Amino acid sequence: MTYLWLKAGHIIFVIFWMAGLFMLPRLFVYHQESGPDSPENAQWIDRERKLLKIILLPSIIAVWAFGLALAFTLDAWSQGWLHAKLLLVLILSAYHGYLSAYAKKLARGERPLTGKALRMLNEVPGIAVALIVVLVIVKPF
Numbered sequence: 001m002t003y004l005w006l007k008a009g010h011i012i013f014v015i016f017w018m019a020g021l022f023m024l025p026r027l028f029v030y031h032q033e034s035g036p037d038s039p040e041n042a043q044w045i046d047r048e049r050k051l052l053k054i055i056l057l058p059s060i061i062a063v064w065a066f067g068l069a070l071a072f073t074l075d076a077w078s079q080g081w082l083h084a085k086l087l088l089v090l091i092l093s094a095y096h097g098y099l100s101a102y103a104k105k106l107a108r109g110e111r112p113l114t115g116k117a118l119r120m121l122n123e124v125p126g127i128a129v130a131l132i133v134v135l136v137i138v139k140p141f
Contacts, residue, residue, distance in 0.1 A: 003073050010066035014129075017059035020051055021092070021125040024099050027051065028106060029115045036109045048103045060096055063089075080141035088128050088135075095124050 031044035067089070076082045099121075105112060113121075134140070 003070070006066050006070045006073060010063065010070055013059045013062035013066060016055060017063050017096075018125055018129055020056040020059060021096060021099070022122065024048065024051055024056070024103070025118045025122040028099075028102065028113075029118045031106055032111050032113075032115055032118070036111075045103075045107045048106070052100055052103060056096060056100075060093065064093075079139070081135045081139045084141075085132050085135045088132050092125060092128050095128075 027044060027048050031041070031048065034040035034044060071077060071082060102113070
């Protein structure tokens with residue numbers, strides 16, 4: 001029964017985390033389209049901050065906590081699929097950190113990426129999550 005509760009918690013927070021990771025780059029695109037000194041600029045900064053602090057930060061913590069608890073419960077540490085999944089989750093965690101740093105740059109008025117580049121970045125979580133689902137369901141190695 002513990003396993004099922006851990007699995008449910010993990011899946012719930014993965015959904016929240018992925019939703020935030022898909023949403024944040026879109027907010028960045030709209031933010032960059034507003035003028036640096038416009039009233040909308042402050043609103044975008046506030047929206048991005050709230051998404052990062054209220055949804056993304058608690059979600060990434062819960063994903064890692066539930067995921068590690070599941071790995072210990074299953075004693076899956078010797079299985080190759082888990083190592084590959086952990087690598088992809090580390091990449092997603094780094095991506096999350098990159099987005100957080102980019103939000104701070106936007107708040108300072110810096111806009112180093114184009115809207116097109118931000119739209120391309122938005123594909124990272126989709127590709128990663130597709131690979132992770134295959135690893136967890138199929139367990140190819």
